[in-house]
Amino acid sequence: MGRQRSLADLSYTLVIGTLALLALLIIVVPVVIVLTTSFTEGRSLKFPPTGFSLQWYAELFDPVKSRQIHRAVYNSLEVAAWSTALGVLLGSMAALGLARSRHKLARVGDSFFMSPLVLPGLTFGLAALMYFTLIGLRPSLNLIIAGHMIVTVPFILRTTTASISQLDPALNDSSQSLGASWFYTLRRVTLPLIAPGIFAGAFLAFMASIDNVPVSLFLSTARTDMLPIRMWGMMESTLDPRIAAVSGVLIAASFLLMLIMEWTVGLTRRMRD
């Protein structure tokens, strides 16, 4: 019996261990491979790369040769910044309004605001394109900002609502019973305590906007090109080797961002909860 059990346990360790290792490899290896290939000397993206050079990075940072890519990066950053700013303002207000409400409508409102997370983004992207076109609006970055705000505000709402529900209601009551106004309580008690939650949500919303495909696919045009759509174009027909350099830059940027977020708000802890 003891022998049987140790055999079973051994098979458990082997099977689970192998599968977990495979999972780790499948997560990590492609990222490492892309980083390595981006330094290739050759004209094609092969692994292992032939030689070492920064030629694709040099071409990527060349303001003339890569003007379109730079334009797409600026557009993406601008849209992400504005849609996140709007989302933080409207989303944290809504979270403050709904999180403490016991009304049945508050639950309805909450699920309504969260629904862009489950709704296929392409359906909303197409719907937004038809809507803006039929009411006579010309394509512009503003429309993309509006579309991104809708699909990214759920992230802000979720983390902010979670922080508010962890607040001790006694803090609010004691502040008000000591004579503080509603606004003063908000400014001096509530906001400082929920700020990390808002910040984490804003970070997730910003990243989601930078990476958004379904809305940008329908709302962006040649003039309002967005980075993921441009990158898609670089992969679609013939493979543009600069895509490896763009990927390298994005990998480094997300790695850095992740370290910063871990030190400041403990991002991984927040995502696990």
Place this chain on the structure above:
Amino acid sequence: MTKAAEWQLALPLALCFVSLFLAPLLLLIGVSFFDDDKITQPGFGQWVKFFGDPFSYKVIVDTLLLGVKTVCATVLLGYPLALVYLDAPPRLQKVLIFIIVMPLLLSVVVRTFAWIVMLGRDGVINQLLLSLGIISEPLRLLQTELGLVISLTQIEMPLMLLPLISVMSRLDPNLRDASAALGASRWRTLFTVIVPLSMPGLVAGCLLVFASSTTAFISQTVIGGVRLIYLPLLIWQQSLVVFNWPFAAVASIALLVSVLTVVSALSWLGRRSSGHLQG
């Protein structure tokens, strides 16, 4: 402002959602009931055209199956990784969670591009299999469903792992010790204790992976190519290449309904299983 009037703070966002989210979706439904692409002749023509064509059913079934296959692959690899995370010492846990979350922050387009390098004719996977002697000819992996499922497994993996780990780390470790002390093997403990208790996390992960992989336009078009047709590609072709908006509207409603049906069925199952445990 009094406490009772706090709900009014939600009004600006509600206004935005009604005018920028609800109105476009209602308009989309409206557009689908027009026969011609100039949107002048009301009628059910496009619905008849879409649902009268066996090709549409094939595309819908393929799209849903792609989601199911990706979910199966992420569970098969992700669940063991979550178990290892659970048993790991805190320091290793920190490293693991970093590795797991990192791809989530990395652009989907970059992750898709990585798989072009991996899956190509002389890509990493073919080189590895050839050098190990498992195959004698390079496999065709790009523009096949197998290649697409492999890529989506990596691309969607964090969406499976985060809810799983979040639920599993709240499990009482005594339960596992008790099961072992009562003589259960680790396999038995896994299937009778850990799996049932982690069901809410597993269901949440499956939901996210399914919804995301069925609508992953970039991965589907770049890895799958134009010969593997899924609903997102069909919607894109019809709306931005052929400019038949009413037909694209019907196809995107089909996407919405089929994905939401599976998602709500799964979440109903999830609620039932957790209710069963508590009851």
